Amino acid sequence: MLAGAAAIFGLVMILLGLSFRNRRSSGEEAGQIRVWILGLGLGFPALVLGALLAYGLVIGERLVPRQGVEAVQVSAQARRWEWRFTYADAPALETTGVLHIPAGRPVDIAITTADVIHSFWVPRLAGKLDAIPGHTNTLRLEADAPGTYQGVSAEFSGAGYDGFAFEVVVHDNSGWAAFLRGQPE
Amino acid sequence: MRALERHRKLSAIWASETGFRGWFSTVNHNDLGRMFLFTAFLFFIIGGLLAMLIRVQLATPHSAFAGPEIYNQIFTMHGTVMMFLFAIPTFEGLAIYLLPKLLGTRDLAFPRLTAYGFWCYAFGGTMLIVAMVFGIAPDGGWFMYPPLSSAIHSPGINADFWLIGITFVEISAIAAAVEITVSVLKYRAPGMSLEKMPIFAWYALVTALMILTGFPPLILGSVLLELERAFGLPFFQADLGGDSLLWQHLFWLFGHPEVYIIFLPAAGVISTVLPVMCRTTLLGYGWIVSAALALAFLSFGLWVHHMFTTGIPHLGLAFFSAASTLVAVPTGVQIFAWIGTMWKGRPELHLPMLHILGFFVTFVIGGLTGVMVAVVPFDWQAHDTAFITAHLHYVLFGGFVFPIFAGIYYWLPHFTGRRQFFRLGELAFALVFSGFHITFLAMHWAGLLGQRRRISAYAPEDGWTTINLISSVGSFILAIGIAMILIDVLLHVFTARRSRRNPWNASTLEWAMITPAPAYTFASLPQVSSRDPLAREPELATTLARGEGFLGTPRDGLRETLAVDSASGRPEMHVLYPANTRLPIIMSAVTGLFFLSLLLKFYWIVPLALAGVIVLAWKWVRSLGLRDDPAMQPVGHDLNLPSSATVERAPGWWGSVFLLTANGTFFAALLFGFAFLWTVAPGWPPPVWFTPSVAELALGVAGAVIAPLAMRRAIRRNRAGDAPLFSVLIALSGSAVLGIACAALMLRAPAPTEHAYGSTLLVLGGYGLFHAIIAALMGGFLARQIRCGYTSAKRRAAFPIVALWVKYTSITGAIILLAAHLSGMLS
Structure with a gap:
């Protein structure tokens, strides 16, 4: 989880840093919205979070007391x-x-x-x-x-x-x- | 009329009294916005000093600096001050100061309410600080979990200061939220439709709506806990049918939205400042608005993630864990829209931009650790450790303090009309940034090593010595940085050079005026045709100063503005504002007397203070009446508008709608509490059930049905030119009968101090009675207005407002009676 968080943090920082380059990204606003908002804003977190959530639930399920075991x-x-x-x-x-x-x-x-x-x-x-x-x-x-x-x-x-x-x-x-x-x- | 002459005339109309006396009678948003921000920063300094004391205490093992009794007060007050007395009021102050300027109008919807809210905040905050100075501050942690905060385990007045003081302060939050909502929806420049609103106004609107629905559960919780402490009504005592978990639900029902109530205004600042710093426009305006709305909606569905360790059923955990991770998606949309904006434009490293970069680094880390603790098994370990403390500081400092610093540096030229001269700000930023990260990165680590939050001492064997020392050193670097920002701002205010207008070349309307802003804000109101008015018309400020917009001719010493249709921005009515008055400060002082007499248990003063509030409220609304039918008002550009006294939906109607929204949330939370105790609390069923009475129920419900029908008839008759007085009196009587039924419920509630069932019925009945009294008072007021000739077929605005309150009272009153009597019948 830490490595994943670090990777995401690194990605955001790189994108932030690259925005200071002199070369401007050209293209229309619609294209930019596709990349930034639909791709990175919606798609990317949905994917990562979905996986993480599933992982958490599976682990959590294992920690719950189950019936039938002599405890x-x-x-x-x-x-x-x-x-x-x-x-x-x-x-x-x-x-x-x-x-x-x-x-x-x-x-x-x-x-x-x-x-x-x-x-x-x-x-x-x-x-x-x-x-x-x-x-x-x-x-x-x-x-x-x-x-x-x-x-x-x-x-x-x-x-x-x-x-x-x-x-x-x-x-x-x-x-x-x-x-x-x-x-x- | 020349621009200068217009400036003098308008200033004479709008200015507050000169000197410090003006502070007490001003109702102008320019003054009150500044007063809010100034007071909030005083509290920020107090909260910051408390934080320094915490770090001194934890710097070394076995610290002898403060014992647990004092230390518990320090950290409780640090959290309380920062959350309730700094963060929320800073948003209120910023929105109060900026919104009319961004929206192209002259003031907020209810200027006297702004002043009332400010004084409630100032008095309530002072109460808490005075308590701290005397060493009797609350000490149960800023979320005040009972039974620790109940009378048995926290005797003494400390917890009462929290419950009563914070409730008093929250009046100002609710007042400001109503104010902001109605202002954004109704008080805009002609032509500014919803999609042409500046993005900050959207954020302010969403935040205000969240305050209206997020704060009432906490207010309810505080009221219930104070009732338990003062009168022994056992809402949170497990052995008497209460449940301490109810507090946790109510608290976090508020507490989680609170995080977004703090973050969203800051996001509004970023969305406003960032594009200007990058010489471009915001990428994906519509997406950002949707993301803010989604965030607001989702944030109400994840309060339980603060309660993962309370033994919630596993299915519930899965749901709330999913909701907690889902909330990261709209946040992600905003973050990437901002980065996309930077790619689209040409970022320049001015001081506000540095703080925005500080925001990005800090907030993204805070968001990622937030996702970690949303994973239940991780949270079971991290919960209540320093890891959580570190996480929440990353979110709040990153998501609020950095953006607010960016906003301060961005709007400082607007406040002062000067531009930065000394270059202290850059160094200060470097210190704040590095100091913050040293302090709180270390704190994450201490948390993972097992250091619990809120401990006052630890042993050298624990192995946390070095890490805590590093954290403490970092916190002092941070404090020095903040002190330097303060000095920088003071230097700016007193020494900097005069600036030209609009120094950042921004495109929003607040820069289309002379700076510092004149009391009247705009000499004439602009016609808005795009989202970036100044980009299209750079000379707009001059045009407006020449009086070429709407309402450019000062008349009869009146404070005039106009209100628009919410969606389209089409001018709809002409509005007159009240002039300077001391009524708000007097009214909040009397409100304060009410709270103070509860706090000190001088119960004989309570009814006196209540009567005082009623008399003042009566005076407050009476001044709004008109003796004669007003003509259509010319507002310039050949446009004539009806006076707000002659419309169906006057500003007061809109204000009532949103105040009742908050009130309805409070009521819903109360019903939730009833259902929760009934189904979840141990110690149910109660030993004695309520004895239902068909007669009382029928009488009360009949009153509840008749009152709104009679009001409807009064409105119809008044419109047709017939006498409405009799119908209003019928409505008044209907509400009174409903009130009597509720009073009977209170009297007959079974043993309220012995079981939470009886106490809940008592509170439900009290709620119904309280509203019936309000409705009856409003009916009485309206009857007097009719008799004295203050209403007519044209001057009808008061009728729908009273009808709204009567209807609300009837609906809630009927639900209360049904819930109480049916519970007795079902048993």
Whole structure:
């Protein structure tokens, strides 16, 4: 996308620069309108944008939670300024500021808020999804490898917003099982 | 009469009072345009200083410069000031100053409204700045998302300043938009048909129409949120049947068109200035007009792209993503039409042209990053990071500030009658251009590295230290450049040499006059036969000064002009303007008192202020009445026109049509809100439904049906020479009955503070009651005019205006009653 944008930018700049040449483009106004407005103004963006849009929609479709897949269910509730996570597989368990998930399995995170709007964002795992009062938004993500990932809340929420962060700990199979039993390694 | 004598006589008629007292009583667009622009630039400097504070704060990690409490006010006010107090008013000021001159007429349609709008803007803006000085400025970000901005999470008066102050300022935007729309459609030189209008007038028209349909949703949102904060009506509280998403919809329903409301006037400046700089004419005039219209239309279909991360259904995402990319097509048409214009002509690198080149580079980058964030998966990552901040500055600085600088340098000789002497402008441009790109290219990068927008501090481990420092250094280069532009302009105003008329050899009418522009604008009005009048008749200015156009003979100390048929530009009526008056400033001060007493919760003043507004409004319209039937007015060239008091569709009728357009949008947004809460908000159905009453519904609807019919009868009788008074009184009573039904709805709305359903009914009823009162007052005013002999079969212009308002009140009132009572019956 960056390369394409740079190419288009370069093209516009070259056309802009060439207009300062001494030689005048001759021809009638009708011809100029065909080139500049119909060709470059209408046709060119329509083509590029059509392709880009299709690409975006296909990628977007892949990121949407699909039915029929067995996904781990967790809940994330935000409040100013901490996240609380609960786990469908271990109802007694609640963690604050750290979300635990298994690696290699799809996870559905049900995002809610107890006060103002927040946004759940773990840049390396998925895009943002907002926590809106009264609504539950579900984010599907899947971590390939165990490890620790940084997450932040990405919707301005007042005075404590700067440091409003959390961690995602991704476990391998045995680690996940241990966590659910309440015995983290 | 010699040209000089005519100049003296006309100046005496049109001039404002001398000295600073003239500022308070002037209604002349020459003064008010300058006052608008001057005030807007004061706010630009304030907003710019706030931006500098932001960059100081972020220059180093763990900054101790300002704590989050202060920093949150700073960035909220930076956005608010730049959007509402700089960008929109700059367009208004430029259009107010330029339009009559471009269109070949003497003033805008409603001079007193221009002044009223200006004072609302000045007072409202001052309120916000005073709040900031006292450290109680809004601090919830310039889009004020509830529940963060609700009473629970933002106690204190800060958010109220935003909601009430901005609504006050928006009165001026609506006033200016009505003004501009009617002026472009009706107040043009004879012969200037739509396709002969200067391109800037098209852009101004489209922008004004967008303001009329784009601002009402925000005004509604602000009203609802303030009602929630002040009286506990839970429109945005999820546990009480409200939904904070409703605010986001209303806000971005305004917020996205807003971007184009800012860009289109700037595009109008480019389309005007660029061809002159290239010694040619604009390529594809018709295409550019269509592109502007398409842009305006499309921009209302993509507000949701600001809400891609709120969990909107995927199909909705696809639609709005498509609309967001589609909007790039008409933008592309304009960009390439401009480049084609440059190829067609012979570009010369004057100062305005440099800024236009700055526009091209900056805006194209901003457009391309805009296309990137229209791609949903990318936006999920980039949303709410510094990448977005950088993108929007590329769009707004590139798409507005550079073109406005180009416009300032282009029209500066027109404002001052001087030409540039010092060569500071080129250096200033270089600093602004490089400073801007250093600041905001760096900010893109910081955003991609994960820096969120609106944070007040970051840690060295985040790895953003260098990039932020570079950005801050760039911002100071930019600030120095802007300061130099300011100095350059001041030097120009005070020291430059006198210039010849039309220094750029432009072909539009604003150069067909002496500069600085005289108070009366044109000594006589031109007959226009082409899009480039000065190219065809280079000596037009002299001809007009000699009084060879229309209305060349000053009469009886009257401010005269003529209005034309919208499409063809055929002269249609003779119009008299009001003279200098302090009424607008007094009226806006009383309006301000109304807002201020709401803000400070001195509720006992509110009815007093409202009564004051009504009395002043009454005085305002009363001065328009004529005691005797006016004769046909000679306007020169053997043409006689009817007075505007004797036509079916007077200027006031046109003004009402467009004011009601804005009002209708407000009402539609309110109905949308009702439907949205009903279908989307959690916490529905409400615990108690409204108890429907067939009697109330029937009575109200009967009033709503009778009122417009009676007004129609009044118009018919008046035209036939019969007494219309009785029919007007019937209409008045019909509106009153409708008002009573709406008042009953308000009284019986179930528990308005306990569920959003009841609060919505309360607001709907209040809307109906408010309009019924207006309609009844207008009916009462008309009845008085009839009794005192201010109307006749000829002097009939007031009737259709009242009929229009009565009809509007009936339609909205009937919908309100049906929506409320049916909701009770269906449950």
